[in-house]
Amino acid sequence: KMPVRNVVSWSAMIACYANNGRPFEALELFRDMVLENNDSFPNSVTMVSVLQACAALAALEQGKVLHGFILRRGLDSILPVISALVTMYGRCGKLEMGQRVFDQKKEKDVVLWNSLISSYGIHGFGHKAIQIFEEMIDNGVSPSHVSFGSVLGACSHAGLVEEGKMLFESMVKEHGVYPTAHHYACMVDLLGRANRLEEATKIVEEMRIEPGPLVWGALLGSCRIHCNVELAERASQRLFELEPTNAGNYVLLADIYAQADMWREVKRVKKFLKARGLQKVSGRSWIEIERKLHSFMSVDEFNPHYEQIHALVFKLSTEMKEKGYVPRTDVVLYRLDDEEKERIVLGHSEKLAVAFGLINSNHGEPIRVTKNLRLCEDCHTFVKLISKFAEREILIRDVNRYHHFQNGACSCGDYW
Ligand SMILES: [Zn+2]
């Protein structure tokens, strides 16, 4: 243990966790800091890190507590704190609160504008994101790399192909900002999702920098959506060279082969994974109930609530089946019988977290779940139906964007 703990050493530790993908630990440490409470009051630096952790976890209730603390201690005059607050609300699915915090701040820097643009982007409000981007320029603030990343991402989530292309072209011409691999990846994603794979490939071929894993990954992702085996093989070949230990790429390729009913190839890819000792990241979802985060792994028999939740998921699925739900067992990449596949699909972490939310929250309260990977097709259909028949608003943030389920439909328009 550190002999003397002061606000600087606490903040450094919390920032270290928050910036290294360990938000759970960051929040825990912050709690310890507040509890210990001997004169080490959190300052603005601490606040930014803790807000980042809340944003990563979509821990809205804890984020709100921090907001109150920030106001009481007068930290709301500090721009980075305000930007972190806007981002936190956006990533926790409370866009209107983020907008309000943004509006209250009179002088705004590019970071604050970016926070709002990306908030609208991940919720699929592409036009709104573009509008704010333009407002920023009208206010005399020059867009940065990050601004373009956010606004292009917003176009991609909303399927705004022409708008995205125009913005991309304006980068160098009008703003002197040279695209990085991230911007190219956004464009490939935008075109790829819209099934304009030829144009996407052309972008990759004509890049003025080396297309890294980001760009090839975006291309491979597009191939999954449109089941293009040939292009997928090309993209994954490059990815295997660039990131030999990233299991996700192999899984994605296997997924594409499975969609194309090429089971021998699925087997080959899996064998390769096994031989290299690589393991895919397992699906994990979490939900905040009364300021406490509850985390679920797929088919999580270790979770103390598992039996109760699984029984509910099973009951729900039986009811949904009567209403037309057909489990998408094809998302399971194993050759098992359908019953076994169905058991796996019903045990997906996002279903467990949603069911836990249904049990532990009041009717009328929206359910907010966060998932570490992309939401699968089956869970998407399942949650759409639940939102209708349980009459619940359900928000799920996956690794790419927000899905806002209401009355049987999703805000992504089934395009994600
Ligand atoms: Zn699923």
Ligand SMILES: [Zn+2]
């Ligand atoms: Zn959706």
